[in-house]
Amino acid sequence: MEECLARQEARTKAKQVPPDAVTRQAAGVPTPDQLIDEGFDHAYYADELDLLGLLLSRSATADPDPLADVRRTFGEDLAAVFAWHHEREHGFATGTFAVAGREITVRWMDDGDPFDHHWQARLNEACSGGCPGPQWVKVSDAADLQCVYLGGAPDEPWCDGCESHRLAVG
Incomplete structure (x- = not known):
């Protein structure tokens, strides 16, 4: 209450609340x-609350956002049209961006190297090595996805089906 009365002093007379009303x-x-x-x-006084502890507790028990990495890398708009596949493909978590029957399949590349985690997009063209395996290319943002969608490859593609897992296509 003393703090409220003290703050009254800084207000203009027209904006002051009568002291008996504050009391x-x-x-x-x-x-x-x-x-x-x-x-x-x-029941607690506000200054007794451990707000950081409460926030940490709530965050630690919250369900993780399965699209957090998608949002961070590709943005909210693309995250809204993304769905993870239920089964892993070649050991990788895969998912699809799909709108009106058109889609791009991506996977999260995590081979245990903490400095080499990245997204890959599946290319629509067949492997030039002659095998039926799908070709993949590293993508790091929405512009790379657009490049793949338009038939390009923002990085060197490789094939999962060939004996050499990173066979560059020329």
């Missing part, structure tokens, strides 16, 4: 004990 309002605020008596399980 009445402060007297009407229940104490934590009164709130417990009314049936609340817990």
